Every structure is written in C-alpha cells, then in structure tokens.
Amino acid sequence: MVELNPFVIMFAAVFTNNILLTNYLGMCPFLSVSREVKASWGLGFAVILVMTATTTLNWLVYTYILVPTGLDHFWYIIFIIVIAAFVQLTEIIIEKTSPVLYVNLGIFLPLITVNCAILGASLFMIIRGYGLWQSTAFGFGAGVGWAMAIVAMAGIRQKIARSNVPPALAGPGIALIIAGFMALAFVGFSGMIQVQ
C-alpha cells in the first residue's frame, strides 16, 4: 500500500490527475451544464459534496463489509447502490430544509447520480489502495478538480457565445475542442507529482 500524505493525494487529484481532464470522466454534464458559470458552480459543488461523501462511504462499506465477507468482486454494484441512495437521501433532505441551497445545489444532484466520474473516484481509490483519510482526501480533491474544470469551461463558453464560431463547430464541437486544449494545459501540471 502506498503511504502518501492525504494532502498530496488531494493536490494530485485537483491538478495532475484531474479526473475530468486526464481521465475524461463525467463528460456528459461537463458539456451540457457548462453554458453558464453560475450553474457550473452549483453542479461543481454538488460533485464535490457527493464525491467526498461517497468515496468515504464506499471505502467503509468495501473495507468493513465486502472484504471480510469475501464479496469484494461485487464492488461495482454495491458502489452504485450506495451512491444512488446517498444522492437521493441528500436531495430529499436539502429540498426540505433549505430552498436556497436546493435551488443552487440540490437540483443538480439527480444529474450526477449515475455520473461515471463519481463511480470512477470510488473505483480509483480501491485500485490505488488508499486508506480512509487518503480516500476522503482523494474524493474531495477529485471533486474540486472536476468543479474547477467545469467552471473554467463555462467561463470560456460564455465568452465564446459572443464570438464568431464557424457554424460547423458551434455547440458541442467547439466545446470538445476547448476541453482538449484544457486537458493539454493540465498536462503541464503532471511534472509536479505523479500519483497512480
């Protein structure tokens, strides 16, 4: 097991191993909700919250239930169930308790229930053999990285909306090209730390 400082893992998850720009996970909401910076913040925060909580929960379930019972090969199914239940529960609670929070964050929750980035984060932490704190830090970092990428993307797209994009590239076309450039830019960080 690699004994990395949780903060190093978190930093790596944000910059050098950004789950969106290096693994290309979570592309669907990344492209569809990145039209406006405000909505992107909401979705970004929702991803941070859900990733942090689900990596932690899934680590606990995996370590204390699946491994002892020898059922660790069911991790995909169990992780998905845990994520779905957590998201649903959080949404119900937020919706009832805080209308303001619900408008800004809660409505994005259903969009990310079955998001591959969320499941991806839980799977990576197991593959990489992280401990509890490492997993939490990784989940938080991966969420922050994803949020950063989508907010940056939304900023760029808001500017692009006022530019003269060739008709053939308008919409998803130009968005994918921008995502590619952003991914290239993030490759520049990869020299700082290498976490696999």
Next chain:
Amino acid sequence: MQEILLSSVVIGAIGAVLAVFLELADRFIANYGECRIDINDGKREFVVEGGGHLLAALGSQKIFIPSACGGRGSCGYCKVRASSGAGPLLPTETPWLTPEEIADEVRLSCQIKVREDIRIRIPDELFSIREYTGQVEKIEDLTHDIKEIRIRLLDPDSIEFKTGQYMQITVPEYGDVDESVYRAYSMSSNEYDTSHVEFIIRYVPEGICTTWVHRFMTVGEKVVLNGPYGEFYLRDTDRPIIMIAGGSGMAPIKGMLQKMAEDRNPRPAVFFFGAATVADLYHLDLMADLQKRIPDFKFVSAVSSPKPEEKWEGETGLITEVVDRLAKNVPDSEAYLCGSPGMIDACIKVLTNNGMPQEQIFYDKFS
C-alpha cells in the same frame, strides 16, 4: 453454495438498509401532501401527491407536454407558463429560456417540482391531441376525383376540436407502399358531431394517401388518426366573413358553415368556391340548404373554364377575379382561405388591395 448464499444475504442487506433509509426519508421528510394543479384558469383541475416533477404529474393525467429528452432538462421543449406555485427559477432552466420568456413566467415543466398548489397555462390544443381509432362509415364521390369520407370514432369514441382544424391520418402499408406514413387533412365535419370526423380528399396521381383513399379504402376499414391540430378556425368576432376555397379546400369551410347554421350565427358571410369546370363543383345542394339555415349567408361558385355544353350561367373566371369583382372595399371583413398556396397568395393580394388588413386574413395552405 455458501458463497452464493452469503453474497445474496450481504447484498440484500445493504440494499435493504439503504431502502429503509430512503423510505423513511420519503415518508417523513419529503411529504408535501396533496397539491392542486390548475390549468388555464380552471379549465382543468386535479390533485396530485406532491413531491414529483410537474411534467410527470401532467403526464399522469394524460396531458402530454412535448418533451424529447424525457425530463432531464436537456431539450428545452416542455415549456409551460406557471403563474404561481412553481418556486424560484432554477439554474437548470435558464439556459433554455429567453429574457422575454422569463418575464412571461415560462418554465420547464420537467424541472419544477410540485410542492404546493400550482397554476399553469398551456396551449389549449395540448389538452386534446390524442390518437384515435375509427372505422370508415361512408365514402362518397363528390366529383370524378374528390371523395368525402366519414369516419366513426371507436377509441376514444369522441373528439373535442375547433371546427376548421386538421388531423393526421395514418396511411397503412398497401400495394407498393411499404411504409406507414401520416398525412394531414382538414376536417370537413363540425365540432358538434363529436363522434365522427369527415375529410374531403382529392385524388392526386402518385399521392400515397390520396391513392389509398381513392383506390383501396373500403367501408368498414379501421383507420388510425391523431390530432386535432391547427389554428384555422372561425374567430369569435362580429366582422362580416369572406370565405374562399378551391377544390377540396371546401373541407374546413363546410364545417365552419355547418357550425354557423347550428349556431344561427347572424354574421354576414359569403363563400366563394372556385372550380375549373362545372363538373368540378360539388355540395351544391348542401350549400343551398345552408343558405336557408344561416341567417345571412351567400354561396358564390365560380367556374374558370366552363365547357360550352355545360351551359354555365353563374360567375365565370378565376376565383381571384370573381372575389375582386364582388368583394370591393372590405376593410372591416374577415377572410378564411383554404386551397393551394398559389390560390391563397393570389387571394391575399386581392383582399389586401381591397383594404383588408393582413391580420384579418386566416388561411390553411395545402402543402
């Protein structure tokens, strides 16, 4: 064996625990009670269990709002106007709404949730667009190439529409046509006969639907239709009415006139009906009857090239020439036109030259 049992138990237990949490949350936290949904100021009212999305709530009452993405907020089609109870505008809606729509309280029904009584407005026709199954009851030859068909509705067995609207007829596979298609036709019946619909259909060589109707359709055959659609119906004003139609374009006009007869509508009305030869005129007896039943109605048929042996004594010339001759200076009248695009464009020109504002001219173009 033991492993199978163990895995079932463990996975089942995890699932059950989560389900219990969710069930408790659903029962005690997400309980919004019953909410009343009011559509178009009381035109339709119903009560649903709160907590779900508006689009689904409407769907459960068989009110179908167009939606292409299935409620994920990625198509922007399911717009409704919500005047109260919809809560603040959500960031998932704003990308699909223009500033004018936001000012007009337009919302995406797949994003807003029903948490309290809610009042919405939707276009009236969304109430009644449905698929109907009917049975051909009568096929009547009106001229050598125009038939009127009458269809009795079976399921559902009645229809609510505005006289003059159209429906889409499903043409089944027949002969060399190996794909079922839709074709739109104006209803020639009126809204008081809710158990039947009628269509006037002219034979067009090689036309898929017209060939089917003229060559293959038999009395007793089952037909699938959907609708009603369209904005071509008699406006509720006091203006004198000028109706102009050519060929099978009489269909919606006939419905409108029958409705006027039923209503004993006192508005002055003239119907100019154009045909190429006398043999192309039809429903003359019906028109004579309607002249008696509608308080102030005149039927004018115009034949553009009567054959000498037909001994035509009525108006002669293109329908536009006849209208131009008889409908002089009509700024206060309303016009209803149905026919080929060429005929309609020519008629609009004639009417506007005679002082009729464009917004008083309504038409249904064949296409």
